[in-house]
Amino acid sequence: MGGVSATIAATLVRMLDPAVADVRRAVREALAPFADSGARILIALSGGADSLALASAAAHEAPKVGLEPITVTIDHGLQDGSAEIAERAADLARGFGIRTARIERVEVGSAGGPEAAARDARYAALRRVASEEDAVAVLVGHTLDDQAETVLLGLARGSGSASLSGMSPHSLDGLGLAWIRPMLGLRRETTAAFCAAEGLEPWQDPHNSDERFSRVRVRERVLPVLESELGPGIAEALWRTAEQLREDDEAFADMIDETIEDIVEHAEAGIAVSVPALHANPTALRHRIIRHVVESEFGVSLTRLQTLEIARLVTDWKGQGPLDLPGFQASRRGNLVIFTASAQEITQST
Known part of the structure; x- marks a missing residue:
């Protein structure tokens, strides 16, 4: 009987869609440092393909290692029907078996432009909810494509290696909260394939095709031109660049930490x-x-x-x-x- 069960299990593994396997594996590896702690982890869920894949994979993987996944959907109130969109995302999370699926409405200011203001409001809300829910980590659904766009935007600003190193897959903020991006090594097409394989219908944010935003212009115009003129693999090359520069930055950070206490004094x-x-x-x-x-x-x-x-x-x-x-x-x-x-x-x- 045990042999039959093992055969069935092996068959199911073979049948698992590659995109589903890739996302689940990435999430499983990201959660490993928190395994068996009984901690809560917060997943930022917009309802788009990236965050849906992340939430679904976390709902599958977290309980296996004794973690409780919860989600929060930030309603920026910038579009008609945003409350309904947020509620649909929360309903999907509950369908994944996530018991706590919160919705937070935020007020978006104007400082730094619409993109920066929305991001600031979103991250402030994520920190607040993480504190209220005693979560040890926040998982966000950035992909390799997001990383490539970030590197190009940093290059355009001329802001040095700190920007060119992009987003970190794992970092701690000043309050000790972990920020984790499990899918930084996966393409956006993988999260779309995950959703298709799992029968999920992602929300298509109209802002993601609004070329008033610099990130959208990079995505829709700049990267395709680079791929056309320089050959395929540009996004992966930019991702590798970010990885290498982040290693350099971490080494410099260690050197600064060793040096700074001896050369700085209060004034x-x-x-x-x-x-x-x-x-x-x-x-x-x-x-x-x-x-x-x-x-x-x-x-x-x-x-x-x-x-x-x-x-x-x-x-x-x-x-x-x-x-x-x-x-x-x-x-x-x-x-x-x-x-x-x-x-x-x-x-x-x-």
Whole structure:
């Protein structure tokens, strides 16, 4: 009897659609660090093909390793019928066997443009729900195609290797919440095939074809031209580039962590960095330390030009005055570069 059961099981494995197998395997590997903890994991579910495949695979894999999957669908309220779309996604999650399928309505502001404002509202809601549900991790459905688009957008901004390294498959935020992207190594066509194999009908977000958005233009215009002119495999090449640069960034981050405690000290309304110590470091590490200090202290991502101007206070100082930059000021005082919050920032924080 046992032999018959084993034969049936083997046959079912052979019959499993390759796309379903690929997505489930990716999710299973991503969940492995949390296995047998009894923890809750939160899945961001929009109702599109990527997030549906993710939620379905997580519903299948998480209970096997003692984890409880829950979903949250963010209703941005930007389209007619958004409440119904969100409810349909939650119903699908319940159909997967997920008991807790939440819907969160958010207010989208205007800071940074519509894409950035919607993203900020969405991630704030995900963090809030994760806290309310005591989730240890948030799973999001970004794919290899999303990663390729992110790398190209970073290249266009000229914002350095941090942007070109793209999204991390696994990261921790300041609150210790894990952000996991199990499908970064899978193509978008795989999640579409998963849904087809499982009989799921994904929601087609009209914003995903709205060429007012830069990411859509990259997807619909830029990548197809690159594929046509340079040959197939561009998305995979961009993904590999991101992987390699992320390894480099992680190595630099370790070096910065080892260095920064010895060269940084607190200053009034800001922070100070030793000029001799900065000068002694290689140029690449010096620039990364400057960017790290500014990002950590003021939440500002420096451009290449801004980084170089601050570095001149170290390497080419001829008595020049303070640099007024967004949210903060950088100045040279003796053997220190002083970073202080701008007067406006100080006023807003008091």
